[in-house]
Amino acid sequence: MSGSQSALTYDTVLWFWRVVVNIFFREIRPRGAWNIPKDGPVIFVAAPHSNQFLDPVLVASEALRESKRRPAFLIAAKSEKRKVIGAFSRLMGSIPVARAADSAKTGSGRIALSPDDPCRVIGYGTKFKTELAPKKQIMLPKSLGSSVAEVVEVISDTEARIKKEFGGESGKTTNKFRERVQEMKNSEGKDGLEYRVLPFIDQGEMYGAVYKRLTEGGSIAIFPEGGSHDRTDLLPLKAGVAIMALGAMAVNPGLRVRIVPVGLSYFHADKFRSRAVVEFGSALDVPPELVDMFKTGGSNKREASGKLLDLIYDGLKTVTVRAPDYETLMVIQAGRRLYKPPGQHVTLGQVVELNKRFIEGYLHFQNEPRIQSLKADVLKYNRDLRDLGLKDHQVPRATRATWKTLGLLVYRLGLLLVWSTFALPGVVLGGPVFITAKLMSRKKQAEALAASDVKIAARDVVATWKVLISLGLAPVLYMFYAFLATVVAFKAGASTKWKILTPICTMIAIPIIAWSALKFGEAGMDVLKSLRPLVISLFPGQQVQLDKIRKERERLAKELSDVINEFGPKLYEDFEEWRILVPTSSAPPSSGQPGLWNRKSGTGSRGGVDGQGHLLTHPITWLDERIWGWTRSARRGTNVWAGPKSTEASRMHSPDASDEESEEETGDYDDVLGNIPGYVSPSNRLRSRSLANSYADLQQLKRSTEQRKHLHPEDHHLAPIKVPVDSSASVSPTSTTHPDGDGQPPSPSSPRRERRNSLEGNVHVGRLAVLDQEEPFKECTEDINRETQIRRRQTLPVNGQATSDTK
Structure with a gap:
């Protein structure tokens, strides 16, 4: 098969699986994709391997979409012999590995x-x-x-x-x-x-296939832990990945193999409509001295492999969330939720980054008495929440006047009835698939747990089997429905035309009904989950408990903030510079004077309050916000009766991002209207797809240390756009390290691709926040670049002398 045919086959197969995973997952967000080298041999090293056959699909999908790289995965020969998995793996050029x-x-x-x-x-x-x-x-x-x-x-x-x-x-x-x-x-x-x-397994054929692909400038992907698992930390890495990199360079002098660590983070990986983050770390170069050691063989070969494996492990630590046990992970996640200031929105990528930082800080200072005391208080708070049947994000909104709570409960029940009615046909028709997939996946889970030495509950196989069983059963069920519809058409004495069209129309209509049920049902579940705190608050005497736990939450949030402010600078010298969230009792004031009927919006966020300012855009959302004031961003009580205050907190959301991950099971349906097929927010129509990926995360704007030295102290929060890199790198001498103005870095897919105009200097985050979303990208970029050039002439040195307007 020729290269173009192979690429077409790979892309077609991956397109099919991308559709499947986008149905299974509610959100998939890539981070750091600009770290993928645009050419040359690359080894993608992914961990943790916590979702069996879906992990490779996510890695391959994001690698192809973001960099046009098509990695060949190393797959266990046992898995490659499975009918479905083996067929797709061969079409994608996977390399089988026999395991003893x-x-x-x-x-x-x-x-x-x-x-x-x-x-x-x-x-x-x-x-x-x-x-x-x-x-x-x-x-x-x-x-x-x-x-x-x-x-x-x-x-x-x-x-x-x-x-x-x-x-x-x-x-x-x-x-x-x-x-x-x-x-x-x-x-x-x-x-x-x-x-x-x-038995002894000769891996010569496998290594030969790997060396050949790397020599040709291709890429491979491997999960160095071996088999999949559901542990909270990484398993010991196998030496094979180090042997592949060192062996390829030893066999082909002059070959430069680069290793890209890939972190996979899931929020309830085994559940339907959960979320995932795929993070690509900085590419690692294989040290030449290790290649020389590897060539000598014997103990030097093993030592070189071990040292490279240590480098790979360090790289994986930067992109993975690793906790020593489940209790620690629960404490970290609870602490991260408590730390988020009111009114501040965090992206899914920032959630993962905060988890990593919290774990690192906790493991470093876990023996401190203040940390131990805080951990005990957080665990008790979690138990109190469980006893009340609440989620953490529901606590601030669980206390309202009785009349308002009752009215809101009735309103949401009506809304739940509407969404349920719309979803009911698809739920009934797809019920056999859902039930069978759940039962069979549980059976496979039990089998995997019995056969494994490392799995805890074998949750890593559940999602895979849910997908595989649904893929096999759904077409059969749909054909059965088409057959029934055709039988009815014959018995009803329909014309020949309709006898022919009935099965065709049925096969087209049922997937559409199923997709509608998915979206309406998803919205209905969000509303259903929000009912519990309302019902609890109506019980006599429960209001006292709710007030108590709300005050406890406020105390814990303050204590956690104080602990972070005390210990954070001890762990990170640049703690304040790279801080994701700045703790505060209230969010920064919003700009402008928004009125009752038309609020100004800097983001136009879908489902956010600012995106709900126009009554005629979405009357239901406007009514819900203005009368009841129950959305996440309006929990301070803004409604039609009180009116807005000029100093109230900003309600703007970050664009196209999730404010609550699946683990919190958010109940307030901020994105309910956005979930309905065909709905597009007016301010979102002109947005490019790139804003939905990792490049929208402002925290990924990289800073240049050399340029920062020349800035005044008050300008240290500025984010330089370009930094010099090693000339031996696989990118140009001046490498753009973060997105262009539209959120998209230069695509490494083709050196002939014309690059769009990009930001050229230090850009204040506040300057980006006030941009008009409707203004064309080119004009925005040119305006900001002109402002930057003026400031640069005033601040940056030229030939060792500072410049100024008076000189």
Whole structure:
């Protein structure tokens, strides 16, 4: 197959899967895609591998969409043999990898260790002569961590030598092995433990395919943890990825392989309509000295592989959210929610970044008494929320006057009835698919958990099986409905024309009904989740509990802010410079004097209050905001009775971003109208797709240290646009490190592509915030560049001398 045909096949297959994942996930947001090299060999190293077969789809989809790279994935040979997965993987040029564990067989008899030599294996009823051989491996039971050791010599049917003791030179596994053998002998009277034999796998063909693709300037993608899992931290990385990079450069002198770490963050990965973030880290260069060490072989080869693996692990740490246990992760997520100031909106990418920073800070200062006290208070607050049946984001809005609460409850019940009515036909027609997918995925989850040594609850396989079962069952169900409709048409005596058109129309109509049910049902679920705090607040005596927990939340938020202000600068020297959220009791005042009928909007955010200012645009949303004042951005009580204040907090939302992730199960339907097919906010019609991706995140604007030295202290919050880079990099000598004015960096897909005019200097974030959304991109860019050039002449040195208007 030619290169163009292969690319077309790859793109077609990936387009199909992109449609599938965009149905399953409510939001997929890329970050840092400008870090992907535009050409040359690249290895995408992705982690954590927490969503089985959907992980590769997300990585490949975002890599192709953002950089036009088509990575070939390394897939387990066992998975490649599956009918559906194998067929699609071959069409995308995946490289199968045989794993010894997939071909493991239970050994005859039982084994123990010699009391004198931990590397001598003693067998009881074993057949080492026929079942073992040099380079094969012995695997211990799950109770001993499934430790393996390579066989170096088979002495007899009951005696063999291993290369090194189980579990390494620490001796911990060896001691546990002997203790377990003694326990088994005392309790059951049996000698030794059961074991499994792993065959030796020659990976020469696989490495050859990898080297060939890298030599041709292509890219591959690998999950170095091995199999998928649902743990909160990374599994130990396999050495294969390091051998691939070093081996390719050793075989082809002059080849420059770059490694791009990719972090995958999910919010309830196993749930339908959850959210995901795909973050691309800075590309890593393979140090030449490690390549030289690798070429010498032996212990130097292993040392070089280990050092490169450490570099890769450090790179993955910058793009992944890693917690040592589930409790820590819950505390971190609760703390991040408490830290968000009122009225400030955070993007999905910023949520992930805040989680990473909170975890790093907590792990560094976790033994501090103040941190321990705060952790205990946050855990108690979480338990109190669970007892009341509330989510954290519902607490500030759970206290209202009784008459207003009752009216709002009735209003939302009516709204829920409307959305449910619209969604009901699709729910009924698609019910068999939903129910079957849920039941079958649970069965597969139980099977995966039983067969795995590393999974906690095997949630990593649930989403994959939900998708696969739905893909297989939905077409069959739709054809059955078409058949029923045709039978009805024949029995009703329809004309020949309608007998022919009935199955066609049915096959077209049912997917449309299903998609409508998805959107209306999603909106209805948001409203349904918002009812609980309203019902709770109407119960006698509950208002006291709600007031108490609201005050506790305010106290915790203040304490957390004080802790961060105290310990943050100790961990990060540039803490204030790179701060994502600035804690404050109220959000910054909004500009302008918005009136009752027409508010000014700097963002035109879909579903935000500023985007609801026009009565004729969306009467339902206007009524909901002005009379009841219940949306997220109006929780301070702005409504038609009180009227706006000139000093009230700004209600502007960041464009096209999610304010609440799935874990919080937001109930207020800020985006309900935006979820309805065909609705487009007036201020959003002219926006480019790029604003929906990672380049819309202002926190990713990179600063140039050298340029900042020449700025006055009051200008240190400015964000330089261009920074010098190493001439050996795969980008131009002056590399744009963040988006152009429209949010899109130079596309690395083609060197012949004409670049759009971009911002050229230090741009104040406030200057970007007041831009008119309807003003053309070109004119905006030119105006800002002119302002920047004037300021630069006043502040930047020329030939060592500062310039000024008077000189």
